[in-house]
Amino acid sequence: MTTSSVIRRGTPAFLRANVAFFLSAFAIFASLYSVQPLLPIFAAEFGLDAGTSSLSLSVTTATLAVALLFASLVADRLGRKTLMVWAILLTAALGLLLPLAPNWYALLAIRTLMGLTLSGLPAVAMVYLAEEMDPDALGFSMGLYIGGTAIGGMAGRLLSGVLADWIGWRPALLVLGVAIAAAAIAVVLLLPTPHNSARTRLGLRDLARLIRLQFNDAGLPWLFASAFLLMGSFVTLYNYAGFRLALPPFNLSHSAIAAIFVVYLLGSISSTWAGGLAQRLGRRKVYWILVLTMTIGVFLTLIPSTPIIIAGLAIATIGYFAAHGIASAWVARRALVGRAQASAIYLFAYYLGSSVLGTLGGYAWVAWGWNGVMLVSGGAAIAALLVAFRMVQLPPLPVPELPPEPPTAV
Template sequence: MAPGTRDFRRANAAMVLAAFATFASLYSVQPLLPILAADFGLDAGASSLSLSVTTATLAVALLLASWVADRAGRKTLMVWAMLATALLGLALPFVPNWTSLLVIRTLMGLTLSGLPAVAMVYLAEEMSPDALGFSMGLYIGGTAAGGMAGRLLSGIVADLAGWRTSLAVLGAIILAVAVVFAALLPAPKNSARNRLSFRGFVANVAVQFTDKGLPWLFLSSFLLMGAFVTLYNYAGFRLAQPPFGLSHTAISAIFVVYLLGSVSSAWAGALSTRLGRRHVYWWMVAIMAAGVALTLAPSTPLIIAGLAIASIGFFAAHGIASAWVARRALVGRAQASAIYLFMYYVGSSLLGTLGGYAWVAWGWNGVMLVTGGAMVVALAVAVRLIFVQPIPLPEKPPAPPAGV
């Protein structure tokens, strides 16, 4: 799809809407963590499980979803995944206890995997090379906007009418978006169905780790997402306490800074097309690290500024890395993107939960120990990627490994 064409516009609009709905659903519970902790009698670490069980299940399901997508078709999987997510979201407000809530959030991890496992591959296969950086950045921007809107909406409505009502409203919105997405997205033309055997699937996964650059990108995904989620998970707990004392609505409003991430991802994607990913990526990681460090300040405006800067750097880096993985993987592109996202959500689950217990033990200094440590390693990895030899892209992908 070339820039300016009808299919290009439809595909980008559909993918932004899908990203918006998926990530609004995924992160809608994040600003509710203090409310859920109070309602169910939990500490910060336990309440964070409402997010961590979803991201952990999502991480594992992504690998299998990439296999299903090769067999069932890209668009088919994405549409059904979004519809199932919406239905589970509509059931969530009616849970009778904490265990039921965790069960539904775990099932949502399975259904949510259908879109991110395939979206980056769809764009890499369908977009022309000069359009991929922009389209991938736009998609990442949609994830940022969805994450922001889901958090903002759920927090504000929960303050006015309770967390159950807030999740019901969000579920209805996601269902409407899913229907529009199904009608708008062009059918893929460059991704013929491939009935990949399980042996072939395993071979496609294994071959990604023979590349000199992909494992470093996978590690970056783990570190950056883990640091980012930990930062936002417990910023709400900190800002709700003295001397800040912000309301749930005010804390939710802070997620508006995600819009900066929407802009930065598209901008960085276009910039990396001109200057090269390896030369732009490490600067975006450095910007995120600077924002994380700024949140140490005992000032509400400086904390919000730190969150904003961290968001700009994170979404820009994530957008570049996503396109980098999709282009660098010459065999098993769906599996390469799935591994990247697997590490992304494993980082979210492990570091996000670890940060909760660090918060209970040492307050914000404990959160910074987890987040800051991850950023130091992520910056070292980003610098290492500068020296990874680029792979020339053939006109046609090579033959898949044995077992297909």
Template sequence: MSTRAHAVKTAETTTIPGRKHYLTRGTGAYRRASLALFLSGFSTFSLLYCVQPLLPIFSQEFSVSPAESSLSLSLSTGFLAVAIVCAAAVSEGLGRRSLMSISLVGAALLTIATAFAPNWHLLLVIRAFQGLVLGGVPAVAMAYLAEEIDPRGLGATMGLYVGGTAFGGMSGRVLTGIFAEYLTWRPALFLIGAIGLAAAIGFIALLPPSRNFVRRPGFDPRFHLKAWLSHLSNPALPFIFAIAFLAMGSFVTIYNYAGFRLVAPPYGLNQTELGLIFTVYLFGIGASSIGGLLGDRIGHFSVLLFGLALTAAGSALTLAASLPVIILGITVLTTGFFMSHSIASGLVGKLAHGTKGHASSLYMLAYYVGSSLMGSAGGWFFAVEGWAAVVIFTLAMLALAFASARFAQQFARRKA
């Protein structure tokens, strides 16, 4: 008789003797975990990206260039990338739930502190430190889901988590834009920090304790190095990491510099109008969940390739002069990106062999390094050759991401 036939289903989990105690769809614990992780994604990304609609304001108020103003975001994502690698190791000893809780509360308090920064350099220091603190959430959240959720429902749950990140990214941008229009940017950041703190408290109250995580007291550098190297030697995973770097780099580049284009003539949008454009993130929320469900049913790589193609199509549409077509392009780009990201992040858990937290940390490292480096590099293209150069830059990255997905698909099939 098969192992699955021996599975014993409890009120909250599916227990496979000698193996795992998974949270299964339809149970109270599953719903609490899903909502808690949604809140973590919301809080993380609203706090991280709340400064994006403020870049033109920072450029004017602090007399810095567009590329320099993007440092308020790029420094956060860059330090976040470094912190994510350390977070995987720290969570092995501290625990997934504890580390995520500390990170969410700390990041919310730092966002409140940003509102009181007296000068540009101190603002950048606080944002950089915020990136370090936030590193305790993204990779660890993915590892928690991969360890605790029944694999048969992992795609849907990962899609919901990524949907939370999309909702947070939208809310942080939209609300900051509206608050800044009527209250100026300092009260705007204060309010975003307060909202993030409330979400962190909800996360702590809802998330069930880990059942399948085994704590490793102390810090063994050899263990962690061996774990990271084992994932890099997996023939498929480095290509998934490349997709994270390239897709996120292209996505952030478009969002960083679209604001500079749209506040200038002939569009002349104000902060509220610019912020409202980010409501297209709603399409990202739906695309994340739908992408996860479709991946579970028709194949993850098929949906991944479609999502990347959709992202490229959206980027190309922003070349139009018409404002409605530009907004349509941003909508299509957002839909394709979040569909791709939900699938790629889920594939990390499926393709990794053991130490899933380390595999997730490498994925998120690539994700945020792409955001930091490519997001700032896009400013050079914008300054030198304008919007057309920005789009060509993003399309080149997406072409490489598509090729990486095909290579990963081939290696995954050989493994199977």
């Protein structure tokens, strides 16, 4: 990388790149999570149980999980910008098709394809920034991108849920789809052409070798398990909170239920705060406390009181985002070889947990109500806490750790 080719603060390219990355993060994560508050509506519209309706999210995250493992190979061949542009344009196109789905199976097919297109951006976004940004500008740009993922995920859930209450789910998704398409066009026009992209051109054998190496480390497999359990518990909690709060004695509207996703802002704040705390005190001393915080929040939702349930969701959100931020950065610190592959495995486990436990929780809700959801979500949270206790006992790395990297986007 030459000093003349990097993107510096205060330049037009710096402004264009940051606006493009914020909008791309917003568009991708709004697309991914827009259906989560609509699960009770899908169940009523298509005559489904809660577990089956959750497939509208689970098929996307499952496809995304697998696609992330191979997206780096595609990026090496197409180029960073080309992959990102096509990813966001195809995602926007599928988002506009979604409200036109004539039946449940067509909706699932579109959401499955969306998992493939969504993978193109999170797989290479941070690599693009690390390669193209001047070191003095990198921290700001990374933070803005991660902020865009949080705001996009929250806005997608909030807008689709509130608008569905007023105008129906199909017009709601159409309005959101138009907004995402506008953001996608802006990204295409604004995103600077990269000048420092590394073209390693890994083959499938090289990729498989680097993936296997990650499981030779004493700590990485535990962090991958944490990703599966934390995300699975968290998504299960939110997937079916809407079903519960729509029923007596709560009787909340879809708008009121969607508004609860505003607590995601607390999660964005907590992840930043926890990162600084972990840097001062050490990850091993902080991580298990954050997982315990999430677990307490999960089990608070057992109390049949609307304010306490919302408080439990807020506490679980704070603990989850903080723990996830530390765990994802911890992966980058421990992976001395194949850091990109280690992060890809972490994200694979992360979204696989969302798919598997998120759907399993729906069938548990049908069978046993909220106690069933707690069996899945609470059980996963307790398992994640046991894994966190195991992480405390890990010996330090035998060689100096690499410089810290920002947490993986949610």
